[in-house]
Amino acid sequence: MTTSFSSTVEPEGDKTFDAAVAGNDGVLVLDAAQRCLSADAVFTHLFDLDPATLSGRLLADTPLPGPLTAALTAAADAALAGNGTRRAHVTFGEDDAPRAFSIIALPGADCVTLIVSSANASNEEDGVADRVAHLRAEAALFMRDHVLSVVSHDLRGPLNAIHSWGYVLERKVDANDPAAQRALAGIRSGVEQQVKLIEQSVDTTRAETKALQVALAPVALRPLLEKSAALARASVARARGVTIEIDSPLAEEQLEGDAERLLQTLWLMLAFAAEASPSGATVRASSNIEGSMWRTDVRFNASAQALGDPASPHVLEAFARRQALEPREGGRIAWGLALCKRVSEAHGGAFEHSDIADNAEVTLSVRVPVAGM
Secondary structure (H helix, E strand, C coil), X not given: CEEEEECCCCCCCCXXXXXXXXXXXXXXXXXXXXXXXXXXXXXXXXXXXXXXXXXXXXXXXXXXXXXXXXXXXXXXHHHHHHCCCEEEEEEEEECCEEEEEEEEEEECCCEEEEEEEECCCCHHHHHHHHHHHHHHHHHHHHHHHHHHHHHHHHHHHHHHHHHHHHHHHHHHCCCCCHHHHHHHHHHHHHHHHHHHHHHHHHHHHCHHHHCCCCCCEEEEHHHHHHHHHHHHHHHHHHHHCCEEEEECCCCCCEEEECHHHHHHHHHHHHHHHHHCCCCCCEEEEEEEEECCEEXXXXXXXXXXXXXXXXXXXXXXXXXXXXXXXXXXXXXCCCHHHHHHHHHHHHCCCEXXXXXXXXXXXXXXXXXXXXXXX
């Protein structure tokens, strides 16, 4: 048995990856005390476990293999202590049938998300798997924060109404009626507790992406497009039999932006389009500079069956895929594409998409100013 762990902050090079990545990554979420908050179906399937054997338990008390538990523990501790991404690699089992896994730990406000994927045979494929796992984790982080933002916004409306009607009732009821006064005090106290909960638990948790900082530097657009497409092919498109085509006259054009965040945006748009397309379909990305804006559109024909197929590789969790097909309220975006919206807005741009429905022609669009902010 061999086990290795690296506690350095994850470096991201400029290498373009275009190799197949088999299967999905498992996701395990721990709180600061390393108690299991959630584990997705892929994670439990990787280790043939009943989810009930993980939920609410300390990581050390779960039936996970000892070497894996040790690697997960070290990665989670390092990520939370250093407030940055950490990687780990672990190999265990019999010499004739070793099992190797790559781990990426991403810290949150009071939890850590662990992305676990089966390690591939070659170093290049290992690099692709790690890269894709990081991209998926970033997309999940922004999606979580976006959902919390929606919850925060939608809860405040009725709470404000209850608060206002409480004052109306206070002027109407008898000040000498103790029962009525206790009822009013209970209403006010309940509203205050809920607002405090939203401010402390919801708004604080999403602070990591609420004020997203971008590191502006010259970014070559054509290589960015090609690298994003290569990663989307490797992560989901090739395994699904979906073709990704790029139609762009861009050659040596640049803009002032955060290359890593923009790559994450393009990759998510392309990967989502690939997993929402039926096998044999083609996803088309067009990209050009229009005036002072760089615009990229990703077009595909959506398939509800493809999005919901549990046997196929996916980028997003099942609940996010289901939500993407629901009617949009007030033009809101699909939860799973929240990263695209936040990154584009942090650059002074915008992200939007047409309605995602079965058999619909869908367009995902991102626009970013060419000049720095």
